[in-house]
Amino acid sequence: MNIALIAHDKKKPEIINFVTAYYEILKEHQLFATGTTGQKIAEATGLSIFRFQSGPLGGDQQIGSKIADNEMDMVFFFRDPLTAQPHEPDITALLRLCDVHQIPVSTNLAGAEIMIRALDRGDIEWRKIVKDRKDQV
Numbered sequence: 001m002n003i004a005l006i007a008h009d010k011k012k013p014e015i016i017n018f019v020t021a022y023y024e025i026l027k028e029h030q031l032f033a034t035g036t037t038g039q040k041i042a043e044a045t046g047l048s049i050f051r052f053q054s055g056p057l058g059g060d061q062q063i064g065s066k067i068a069d070n071e072m073d074m075v076f077f078f079r080d081p082l083t084a085q086p087h088e089p090d091i092t093a094l095l096r097l098c099d100v101h102q103i104p105v106s107t108n109l110a111g112a113e114i115m116i117r118a119l120d121r122g123d124i125e126w127r128k129i130v131k132d133r134k135d136q137v
C-alpha cells in the first residue's frame with residue numbers, strides 16, 4: 001500500500017512515536033510524507049520515505065494529487081487543531097480529496113491506532129481491487 005504520513009509541527013513527536021511503535025507494519029509499505037515530517041521520521045526510524053515538498057510549500061497539494069490519481073491508499077495526518085496554519089486551504093483540500101475518493105484518513109493518534117491495526121489485519125485490501133479495476137478502465 002502507498003501510505004502518506006503528515007504531521008503539523010507540534011504533532012511531529014507524536015507521529016514519530018507512532019511510526020516507531022508500528023515500524024514492523026509500516027516497513028512493509030511504500031511510505032510518502034510531506035517534507036519536514038518525512039525527514040524527521042526517516043532520521044528517527046531509518047525508514048525509507050519518499051518526501052514531497054514541505055506542507056506550507058505545496059506538499060499537501062502534492063499528496064492530494066496522488067489521491068486524485070488513485071495512487072495513495074491511506075493517509076495518516078496528525079493535525080494540530082490549536083494552531084493556525086498559513087496553508088489551511090491546502091489542508092482542507094487534501095482532506096476533501098480523501099472524502100471524494102474514499103481514502104481512509106485519520107487526523108489524530110486515536111484514529112491512527114485503529115487504522116493501522118486494520119491495515120495489519122488486511123481490512124484495506126479492497127484498495128487493491130479498486131486500483132486494479134481502475135487500471136483496466
Ligand SMILES: O=C(CO)COP(=O)(O)O
Nearest residue numbers: 034035036037054055056
Ligand atoms: O504542514 C504540513 C501539513 O499540512 C506538514 O508539512 P511538513 O511535514 O513539511 O512540516
